[in-house]
Amino acid sequence: MAQIGYSKEVMEHFMNPRNVGVIENPDGYGQVGNPVCGDLMEIFITVKEDKIDDIKFRTFGCGSAIAVSSMVTEMAKGKTLDEAMLITRKDVAEELGGLPPQKMHCSNLGADALHAAIKNYWVKIGKIKPEEAEAGEESHEGEEGESCGT
Amino acid sequence: MCGIYLDYQSASPLDPRVAEFAESFLSSDFGNPSALHSRGLAAKAALEEARAKVAKLINAESPESIVFTAGVTEANNLAIRGAALRSAAKGKKLLASLIEHISVLNPLKDLKKGGFDLALVPVDSMGIIDLAALEGLLSKETVLTSVMYANSEIGTIQPIKEVSDLVHEKGQFLHVDGAAAAGKIPIDVQKDGIDLLTLSSNDLYGPQGAGALYVRPGVRIQPVLFGGGQEKGLVPGTENLYALAGFGEAARLAKLEKAEESQRLQAIRDGLIKEILKIEESYLTGHPTKRLPHHASFRFSRIEGESILLTMDAMFNIQVSTGSACSSRTLEPSHVLLAIGLRHEQAHGSMVMTLGRQNNPDQIAPTANATKKTVERLRALSPL
Ligand code: FES
Numbered sequence A: 001m002a003q004i005g006y007s008k009e010v011m012e013h014f015m016n017p018r019n020v021g022v023i024e025n026p027d028g029y030g031q032v033g034n035p036v037c038g039d040l041m042e043i044f045i046t047v048k049e050d051k052i053d054d055i056k057f058r059t060f061g062c063g064s065a066i067a068v069s070s071m072v073t074e075m076a077k078g079k080t081l082d083e084a085m086l087i088t089r090k091d092v093a094e095e096l097g098g099l100p101p102q103k104m105h106c107s108n109l110g111a112d113a114l115h116a117a118i119k120n121y122w123v124k125i126g127k128i129k130p131e132e133a134e135a136g137e138e139s140h141e142g143e144e145g146e147s148c149g150t
Numbered sequence B: 001m002c003g004i005y006l007d008y009q010s011a012s013p014l015d016p017r018v019a020e021f022a023e024s025f026l027s028s029d030f031g032n033p034s035a036l037h038s039r040g041l042a043a044k045a046a047l048e049e050a051r052a053k054v055a056k057l058i059n060a061e062s063p064e065s066i067v068f069t070a071g072v073t074e075a076n077n078l079a080i081r082g083a084a085l086r087s088a089a090k091g092k093k094l095l096a097s098l099i100e101h102i103s104v105l106n107p108l109k110d111l112k113k114g115g116f117d118l119a120l121v122p123v124d125s126m127g128i129i130d131l132a133a134l135e136g137l138l139s140k141e142t143v144l145t146s147v148m149y150a151n152s153e154i155g156t157i158q159p160i161k162e163v164s165d166l167v168h169e170k171g172q173f174l175h176v177d178g179a180a181a182a183g184k185i186p187i188d189v190q191k192d193g194i195d196l197l198t199l200s201s202n203d204l205y206g207p208q209g210a211g212a213l214y215v216r217p218g219v220r221i222q223p224v225l226f227g228g229g230q231e232k233g234l235v236p237g238t239e240n241l242y243a244l245a246g247f248g249e250a251a252r253l254a255k256l257e258k259a260e261e262s263q264r265l266q267a268i269r270d271g272l273i274k275e276i277l278k279i280e281e282s283y284l285t286g287h288p289t290k291r292l293p294h295h296a297s298f299r300f301s302r303i304e305g306e307s308i309l310l311t312m313d314a315m316f317n318i319q320v321s322t323g324s325a326c327s328s329r330t331l332e333p334s335h336v337l338l339a340i341g342l343r344h345e346q347a348h349g350s351m352v353m354t355l356g357r358q359n360n361p362d363q364i365a366p367t368a369n370a371t372k373k374t375v376e377r378l379r380a381l382s383p384l
Helices: A008-015 A063-076 A081-085 A089-095 A106-124 A130-134 B016-023 B038-057 B072-086 B102-113 B131-137 B160-170 B241-276 B305-316 B335-339 B344-348 B361-381
Strands: A028-033 A040-048 A051-060 B066-069 B093-097 B117-121 B142-146 B173-177 B196-200 B211-215 B282-284 B295-300 B350-354
Touching: A008 A063, A008 B305, A028 A106, A040 A063, A040 A106, A051 A063, A051 A081, A051 A106, A051 B361, A063 A089, A063 A106, A063 B305, A081 A106, A089 A106, A106 A130, B016 B241, B038 B066, B038 B241, B066 B072, B072 B102, B072 B142, B072 B173, B072 B196, B072 B211, B093 B102, B102 B117, B117 B131, B131 B160, B142 B160, B160 B173, B241 B295, B241 B361, B305 B350, B305 B361, B335 B344
Parallel strands: B093 B117, B093 B142, B142 B173, B173 B196
Antiparallel strands: A028 A040, A040 A051, B066 B211, B196 B211, B282 B295, B295 B350
């Protein structure tokens, strides 16, 4: 039923995902659900000198969601928090050699969970207020076309 | 390790005997069955031979009751639109089970837009149609009721005789989509009381691009496509002789061999179910016994079906299918799994295995083992 051709990079990350797991007592934790198909992803980070020192993820979702999670953790590792905040869904999809059109929405999961984890850390250290962590996340509006959903 | 194909419901290989039989119609024995010269007459004879073979498979009254189509979707559209529109003067009510194939549901929904009244009959948690609900919804204005013989996603076999008795007592015509069931379990249109029956060639190891609609003598339908007078004007267009001749031969072989083959597949299937259900939090979907003999369908909690399919394929070279939202074009979970009462996240973890000729008992252990490893791998990745 799944007639979706994935790129070599997607399959490679899907089959050998990097940074899988849980960090006990992380500095930041982000969890996002996929608004389109009801999947779930979480990211744990530790921060050293304003850089992402360690990062781990767990994902309940399709092949693309798992590959995206793996890729975004690879991309974020070692970056400063500000740099990591600039990683977009498009960047992730591009690094993966593209995603099938109906799977573009899955790339939200990765960037959103990463940003949520960073904001969670910023709230903890008092850099931003809890309300600010809620607001300003990449809007999911305008996805309709890509998701083929209802 | 060589691959294990467990997705026969999606596509089956051509039986080599069928290939050999039908091959000549592509090259030396080509001809247009409508032409009056000798090649045309030979083609016509081959077409009629195929029709007779298909009629025998389902014990149709006569070969004339078989209308050839280009496949299941065309046959289902012809049955639904053709019967409903032909009988619209008698009533405008349509009924179908909630778990019909999309090529039945979509033409019904389209008719609804055109002024017909459509109601969908619920099924129980194992996928069996609610006969009391069906009875309550039927009336003399119900010109067409469509209930599949067996479901391709959960394997459940419907009590067609009982459905047919109700429909004929209180409504008008019964259409049955028999594509998944034919060649696997016996279908007898006369005993079962079926007015219109959809059949597929490829499901019988015949060529793709061929199907049929059985139309009981006396039941009137109208065409949905217009053109020449082929297939009594119901399916205009030059016949696909190669595919239809192959379909006929495949039907003949299916009639001869299905009992034995189904028994063989059922034994393998039962072994698979037994082993796979040993996996923690794994469940059978569909009916445990009223089920197609080659069909096994499961769900696993906390993981997603497309990931199951990809892992089984990439890691173990085993091909399966799934009804997960993530793997569907619309990103909606399978309407069948929702109809049997699964929640969205439960429907997510579905895996379907449909067996066929190339499967054997030696594949049970490696398949069950691969499934177990796949489930474990994905659960280790899952936050749930
Ligand atoms: S997570 Fe559902 S489609 Fe990708």
